[in-house]
Amino acid sequence: MGGALTRYRVIAWIVGVVLIVLVVIGMPLKYLFDNAVVxxxxGPAHGFLYMxxxxxxxxxxxxxxxxLKRMLGVMxxxxxxxxxxxxxxxATAWLKKPAERTPEPVAG
Structure with missing residues (x-):
């Protein structure tokens, strides 16, 4: 499951950054300055990355x-x-919590 978590974390950050660029830079440029290049x-890159x-x-x-509710919320x-x-x-905290609660084996 570690690989799935790493893949999810990387793409979550990429999608988050691209969406912020789109909303914070692209939208004002398009609607305030009539420049839709961003x-x-x-936009299409975010659409693909969101998939x-x-x-x-x-x-x-x-x-x-x-x-299902948690999965849809994360999606x-x-x-x-x-x-x-x-x-x-x-998501990272949800997955790491059970591992922290597992007792360590007793040496003996």
Whole structure:
């Protein structure tokens, strides 16, 4: 499951950064300065990367045996600026919690 988590974390950060560039830079340029070059280039890239994000989130949720509500919440996190970063941290915490609770073997 470590590989699935790493893949998800990387794509969550990439999708988050691309979405922020699109919303914070591209949209104001398009609507305030009538320059759509950033939206026209970054928009399709975000769309493709979001599809990769969905696959990675589904794979992680399937391996971690998450309930449907949690899986859908994590999948939708890539559509709202800054939320994919939060979802990535939460997903990492959800997966690392059980490992921290496992008792260590007693030497003897």
């Amino acid at each position: 939206v026209e280039t970054v 990769v994000y969905l696959v990675a989130a589904f794979d992680l949720a399937r391996r971690a045996d998450w309930p 939708l996190a890539g559509t709202v600026p800054f939320v994919s970063f939060y979802a990535e941290r939460r």
